[in-house]
Amino acid sequence: MSIDSMFVHKMWNDDELAKMVEGGIPYPMLSDAGGKVGKIYGVFDETAGVEARGRFLIDPDGVIQGFEVLTPPVGRNVNETIRQIQAFQLIRKTGGAEATPSGWRPGKKTLKPGIDLVGKVWQEWKTSMAFD
């Protein structure tokens, strides 16, 4: 979503993005004239008149589970976005019985929060696991 009109979205997709992604962008490219939606999401820069690189993860109940906002020159990390969705999906599936510690990705160990884990995380999780 950006402040560009849907006509500009069409031109950008057809003339440039379709050369990067076969078949063009598959998802909706939305138009937010005047930044009305960006304002309520806190990403509209009134001075510049454009939206920041905001990314919101919204769960099936319509609840915001996470967001990240960057200034224009730095692009996003799509792998990290996907990792976060995978983590939130696991949390949702386990009903909160499991939690994903720092550095978690699918296949890695989760933590099971509870009274027995209090003060014992050091036995279950090592700092190296944040980086491997």
Next chain:
Amino acid sequence: MAEEAAVGCARPTGGPVGEEVSESKESSEIIKEERTMIMVGQKAPDFTAPGYQQGKFINVKLSDYLGKWVVLCFYPGDFTFV
């Protein structure tokens, strides 16, 4: 999910859906301070927006995607570089 939109000469717009975010008009400074902050764990504000998808102009409503995970991305503009 998204309905196809007729194309006219007017540039279509969308906007927030549902209850209005109350804007007290006392002074612009106060409005800035009281601006609703987006918080994790809270409902994503609903909206409608016109758009383009796969050769069609469409209208999208966020709440039509209830039941699915949604990644909502804002960016400064088409043809910007990153």
